[in-house]
Amino acid sequence: MAFWHDRVSQVLQGDLERRFAAFGVTPSQYRLLAALARHDADTVRGxxxxxxxxxxxxxxxxxxxxxxGLVVRAADPTDGRSVRLSLSEAGADLVPLLDAEASAHERAWFGSLSFAELRQYKLTLAKLLKRAGDxxxxxWLRRELY
Incomplete structure (x- = not known):
């Protein structure tokens, strides 16, 4: 079971890497850009x-x-030891394009599943990760894919 789960992950990751390569970013870089766009945090620690x-x-x-040229660093005005990260104008312009590509990726891979199948898949992933303390x-559980 673990082998096939890992294989699915590899295939999905490989497709996402190919899609994002056209924009000059990796999936990990996209995650950071998207987190900045959502204002999840703006420090390295956060x-x-x-x-x-x-x-x-x-x-x-x-x-x-x-x-x-996609991210800007600036000193925190309230704490001189801290640095704040933000999207540059180019980064802010790129995130919606990457979001659309990520949605296309999800549609391509999960579009053949019914709503009930998608829901069950997400619940199963959440259950397995919860067992690992994560x-x-x-x-996320309530959000629909794509």
């Missing part, structure tokens, strides 16, 4: 928590996105 990554990984992602929030 983004690490939101994205379930370590701070070093978020810093590397931010470095790459800043080099591409998992999506209620908002």
């Amino acid at each position: 983004l690490a928590s939101s994205l379930r990554l370590d701070g070093a990984a978020v810093t590397r992602l931010a470095d790459r996105l800043q080099a591409k 998992g999506p929030d209620e908002v």
Whole structure:
């Protein structure tokens, strides 16, 4: 079972990587851009928590996105030791395009499932992840795909 679950993950990830490559970003970079667009957080620590990554990984992602002109770093006016991240104009313009591509990806892979099948799949994923002490929030469970 684990082999096939891993295989599905590899196939889905590979397709998403190909789709986002046309925009010059990776799926991980997209996740950071989308988190900034949703205002989930604007510090490395906050983004690490939101994205379930370590701070070093978020810093590397931010470095790459800043080099591409998609993210801007600025000193926190209330705490000189802290840095705030935000989308550049180019980053803000790119996120809706990436969102549309992510939705197309979901439609391509999950569009053949009925609403009931999708709901059950999400509940099953949530149950397995909860057993591991992780998992999506209620908002994700209620959100429809694409």
